Amino acid sequence: MAYDHKKVEKKWQQYWQDHDSFKTTEDPNKKNYYALDMFPYPSGQGLHVGHPEGYTATDITARMKRMQGFNVLHPMGWDAFGLPAEQYALDTGHDPAEFTQENINNFKRQINSLGFSYDWDREINTTDPNFYKWTQWTFEQMYKKGLAYESEELVNWSPDLGTVVANEEVIDGKTERGGFPVYRKPMKQWMLKITAYADRLLDDLDLIDWPENVKDMQRNWIGRSEGAQITFDVADSDLKFDIFTTRPDTLFGVTYAVMSPEHKLVNQITTPAQNAMVDAYVKQAEMKSDLERTDLAKEKTGVFTGAYAINPATGERIPIWLSDYVLSSYGTGAIMAVPAHDTRDYEFAKKFGIDIQPVIEGGDISQAAYTGDGVHINSQFLDGLGKDEAIARMLDWLTDKGIGEKKVNYKMRDWLFSRQRYWGEPIPIIHWEDGTTGLVPEDQLPLKLPKMTDIKPSGTGESPLANDLDWVNVVDKNGRKGKRETNTMPQWAGSSWYYLRYVDPHNDAKLADYKKLQQWLPVDLYIGGAEHAVRHLLYVRFWHKFLYDIGVVPTVEPFQKLYNQGMVLGDNHEKMSKSKGNVVNPDDVVEEYGADTLRMYEMFMGPLDASIPWSEKGLAGSRRFLDRVWRLLVDDDDNLRADKLTDKVGGPLKKAYHQTVKTVTEDYEQLRFNVAISQLMVFINDAYKEDTLPRDYVEGFILLLAPIAPHMMEELWQKLGHDESLTYAPWPTYDPNALVDDQVDIVLQVNGKRRGVATVSRELGKDELEKIALTNENVEKFIAGKDVKKVIVVPGKIVNVVAK
RNA sequence: GCGGGCGUGGCGGAAUGGUAGACGCGCAAGAUUAAGGAUCUUGUGAGCAUUAUUGCUCAUGGAAGUUCGAAUCUUCUCGCCCGCACCA
Numbered sequence: 101m102a103y104d105h106k107k108v109e110k111k112w113q114q115y116w117q118d119h120d121s122f123k124t125t126e127d128p129n130k131k132n133y134y135a136l137d138m139f140p141y142p143s144g145q146g147l148h149v150g151h152p153e154g155y156t157a158t159d160i161t162a163r164m165k166r167m168q169g170f171n172v173l174h175p176m177g178w179d180a181f182g183l184p185a186e187q188y189a190l191d192t193g194h195d196p197a198e199f200t201q202e203n204i205n206n207f208k209r210q211i212n213s214l215g216f217s218y219d220w221d222r223e224i225n226t227t228d229p230n231f232y233k234w235t236q237w238t239f240e241q242m243y244k245k246g247l248a249y250e251s252e253e254l255v256n257w258s259p260d261l262g263t264v265v266a267n268e269e270v271i272d273g274k275t276e277r278g279g280f281p282v283y284r285k286p287m288k289q290w291m292l293k294i295t296a297y298a299d300r301l302l303d304d305l306d307l308i309d310w311p312e313n314v315k316d317m318q319r320n321w322i323g324r325s326e327g328a329q330i331t332f333d334v335a336d337s338d339l340k341f342d343i344f345t346t347r348p349d350t351l352f353g354v355t356y357a358v359m360s361p362e363h364k365l366v367n368q369i370t371t372p373a374q375n376a377m378v379d380a381y382v383k384q385a386e387m388k389s390d391l392e393r394t395d396l397a398k399e400k401t402g403v404f405t406g407a408y409a410i411n412p413a414t415g416e417r418i419p420i421w422l423s424d425y426v427l428s429s430y431g432t433g434a435i436m437a438v439p440a441h442d443t444r445d446y447e448f449a450k451k452f453g454i455d456i457q458p459v460i461e462g463g464d465i466s467q468a469a470y471t472g473d474g475v476h477i478n479s480q481f482l483d484g485l486g487k488d489e490a491i492a493r494m495l496d497w498l499t500d501k502g503i504g505e506k507k508v509n510y511k512m513r514d515w516l517f518s519r520q521r522y523w524g525e526p527i528p529i530i531h532w533e534d535g536t537t538g539l540v541p542e543d544q545l546p547l548k549l550p551k552m553t554d555i556k557p558s559g560t561g562e563s564p565l566a567n568d569l570d571w572v573n574v575v576d577k578n579g580r581k582g583k584r585e586t587n588t589m590p591q592w593a594g595s596s597w598y599y600l601r602y603v604d605p606h607n608d609a610k611l612a613d614y615k616k617l618q619q620w621l622p623v624d625l626y627i628g629g630a631e632h633a634v635r636h637l638l639y640v641r642f643w644h645k646f647l648y649d650i651g652v653v654p655t656v657e658p659f660q661k662l663y664n665q666g667m668v669l670g671d672n673h674e675k676m677s678k679s680k681g682n683v684v685n686p687d688d689v690v691e692e693y694g695a696d697t698l699r700m701y702e703m704f705m706g707p708l709d710a711s712i713p714w715s716e717k718g719l720a721g722s723r724r725f726l727d728r729v730w731r732l733l734v735d736d737d738d739n740l741r742a743d744k745l746t747d748k749v750g751g752p753l754k755k756a757y758h759q760t761v762k763t764v765t766e767d768y769e770q771l772r773f774n775v776a777i778s779q780l781m782v783f784i785n786d787a788y789k790e791d792t793l794p795r796d797y798v799e800g801f802i803l804l805l806a807p808i809a810p811h812m813m814e815e816l817w818q819k820l821g822h823d824e825s826l827t828y829a830p831w832p833t834y835d836p837n838a839l840v841d842d843q844v845d846i847v848l849q850v851n852g853k854r855r856g857v858a859t860v861s862r863e864l865g866k867d868e869l870e871k872i873a874l875t876n877e878n879v880e881k882f883i884a885g886k887d888v889k890k891v892i893v894v895p896g897k898i899v900n901v902v903a904k
Numbered sequence: 905g906c907g908g909g910c911g912u913g914g915c916g917g918a919a920u921g922g923u924a925g926a927c928g929c930g931c932a933a934g935a936u937u938a939a940g941g942a943u944c945u946u947g948u949g950a951g952c953a954u955u956a957u958u959g960c961u962c963a964u965g966g967a968a969g970u971u972c973g974a975a976u977c978u979u980c981u982c983g984c985c986c987g988c989a990c991c992a
Contacts, residue, residue: 102942272989312908312909313907313908313909313986313987316907316908316987317907317908317986317987317988319907320906320907320908320987320988321987321988323988323991325991325992327992343992344991344992345992346991346992347992358992400990423990424990425990425992426990426992427990427991427992429991430991430992431991431992434992435992436992437992438992442992443905443990444990444992445992447990509991509992510991511988511991630986630987633987634987692941693941704916704917704927704928705916705917706916706917707917710910710916710917711985712916712917713915713916715915715916715929716941717915717928717929717930717941718915718916718928718929719941720929720941721928721929722928723941724928724941725928727943728943731943736938774916774917774918774927774928775917775918775926775927777927777928778917778918778926778927778928779926779927780927781926781927781928782926782927785927788944788945845923847922847923849922849923849972849973851972851973852922852971852972852973852974853973854923857923878959889972890972891972892922892972892973894922897922898922898923898973900922900972900973901972902972902973
């Protein structure tokens with residue numbers, strides 16, 4: 101009888117549920133291990149075969165750690181607020197809450213069908229008021245510290261979505277969701293002051309074990325740059341403006357200044373003669389979406405304001421231009437232009453015929469800007485100096501004169517935290533009629549999202565919540581009237597701290613108990629997709645550091661080790677998508693091959709972080725291996741092949757077994773599952789050649805394979821006579837002495853090429869090995885007629901004869 | 905343009921300075937004739953030589969280098985992927 105995956109998988113899933121097998125233990129005598137998945141957004145599509153790749157990796161780790169005697173926290177939950185559900189609800193007339201619940205039920209069914217060892221008592225859901233109470237609470241703490249503030253900002257407005265989106269949600273000038281154009285528009289919005297943590301977010305990357313590319317992306321996003329802020333006077337007026345530059349040493353080469361079209365001073369400095377042109381340029385810039393602005397970046401545009409500034413170094417008058425190559429959102433929104441030594445300024449100066457004044461030797465300014473290092477010229481007190489020295493000297497000079505100072509700037513901007521949509525956490529703020537703004541008192545949290553029938557975005561920049569007057573209008577105990585904030589939080593809010601709630605999910609009094617957090621944090625292993633490298637993972641680190649500062653969490657970083665699983669591609673090597681018709685549904689795989697096969701195949705495909713095409717043949721191969729394991733131990737009548745088992749240990753499988761325990765344990769630890777599986781296959785291939793199998797080895801093997809294929813291994817474990825689940829069976833150990841043979845193969849080389857092999861005693865010394873090599877028939881052939889210059893002997897491994 | 909990564913059989917991939925191609929897929933041969941994606945054993949980078957155990961040559965995108973020895977380290981170069989992109 102062939103292995104019946106449907107029966108066996110159902111049986112053990114039921115067993116685990118009935119026995120609370122995966123309930124988190126909190127034994128003070130054990131060490132703790134926190135294995136975390138990026139919780140999913142429960143979409144209407146259901147689980148994708150990409151989801152189980154990361155989930156299986158953490159599940160294997162969690163299962164191994166349990167067997168190794170750790171308390172293991174391995175939870176799952178739902179990132180259930182967000183645009184897609186709301187969009188779907190709008191399109192179909194569904195209630196997003198109901199629709200989301202259906203999706204969650206489906207996701208949970210699918211996840212359970214794959215045999216993941218989650219502790220469902222700790223399930224969380226970001227849309228549950230008992231959860232978002234603490235999202236709101238954290239927002240209030242930020243507000244009290246001045247880190248959550250309301251501000252008129254130039255924001256990314258998406259008319260198609262009817263909401264603003266954060267900078268991080270704009271990809272190539274379009275919204276991440278839907279790919280809609282984005283316009284810069286001034287709007288009053290809630291912001292979180294993530295920039296206050298810029299340096300710590302940057303520096304603490306050194307403390308964590310994350311992929312280098314993710315760290316680099318974060319460094320890049322934070323974009324710290326050191327330079328100077330310098331004040332320029334506007335000629336013939338009392339006005340001044342600041343610029344930021346990383347090259348204060350080139351101040352003598354400044355021949356003009358540029359302000360962004362949105363700069364505050366534009367109206368005040370523009371001369372009447374230039375007014376019409378400036379006006380037209382500013383309007384035009386306003387109309388363009390970000391995408392159009394960057395698309396047109398090939399050709400610089402700009403307009404002269406008619407005004408002049410004074411170069412503080414030379415005292416000369418320099419024209420002030422306007423151009424959208426200067427961004428209002430970076431630095432001071434104005435620059436000093438050094439066309440001789442900056443490629444952008446060079447292009448602009450060439451186009452508009454502005455003076456180009458070299459101040460560093462090297463390059464040819466008739467051809468291109470010279471941005472390299474060199475000796476300064478035409479720069480009075482900087483003449484003769486190199487770049488670094490000149491920068492230092494100039495900073496001193498600026499500071500002395502009181503017209504400039506050293507300054508650090510960041511590309512990262514504050515986090516736009518409000519959305520004009522319904523399906524999100526309400527921001528717990530009340531705007532009072534006397535013009536003040538206050539928090540919803542903590543004892544009134546959670547501030548629940550009201551049920552509404554019409555949740556269409558107004559399109560005017562107001563949230564649909566504004567229409568629910570019963571909810572919006574409030575009166576305090578003194579009769580003062582107020583209106584609730586109607587913007588909601590972005591989807592990233594709940595995911596910025598959810599991993600903390602798993603630690604203490606039912607706590608009514610606190611976000612989570614500090615002592616419990618001390619026991620579990622930081623998360624030991626966090627696995628998810630690379631698409632969250634900057635956004636989610638930067639927000640989380642910011643929230644965590646804030647919560648650390650106010651004494652809620654005990655660690656400065658949330659996730660000690662992060663790993664990005666790759667993508668599962670379609671069998672045509674392309675990203676799976678409905679339109680390409682290459683989507684594989686995990687339900688179908690579980691039905692046909694079983695969960696163990698799916699888990700095993702996804703781990704065997706290749707390295708966990710690689711993106712690899714799906715192969716039905718490969719999937720079948722994984723099933724074949726599991727069948728092979730089954731048949732090795734179970735006969736056609738579904739009975740254990742007891743006659744094959746022996747209580748003796750040792751024999752021909754001894755070395756292979758110990759090697760397997762060692763390799764598999766180490767490979768699991770390093771998430772090298774594909775290699776671990778190949779070693780398990782080697783052992784089974786060896787075992788097939790033997791008539792008898794030591795029972796110890798068979799049991800050890802079953803435990804090693806159990807994290808990957810838990811259902812079948814539980815069944816085999818039971819057949820071997822165990823009446824309890826193997827969940828807490830002790831992890832196999834190996835004897836290092838069993839790994840070394842008395843006899844080893846020594847490779848014999850001549851000039852680095854393999855010319856023979858000799859099987860000798862492991863302890864054989866250098867001299868004997870050299871002698872064996874030199875007397876080897878084939879080696880002799882290759883050194884005949886040559887001088888032996890040197891013989892390199894690596895005992896136990898190799899002998900290389902160098903002959904010329 | 906800048907930053908990061910990758911390039912190994914027909915395919916997915918092993919090997920992180922010491923026998924290149926573990927393991928799997930595919931393919932082939934043999935055994936077997938179980939009804940279902942069969943199973944078991946063996947072989948399988950290319951080429952040459954050999955009755956043969958076997959030996960030799962070439963081979964990790966390309967070129968050069970370091971080294972007794974390089975898929976692995978260095979430089980250049982080509983190609984692909986990811987991220988950022990007028991950030992002053």
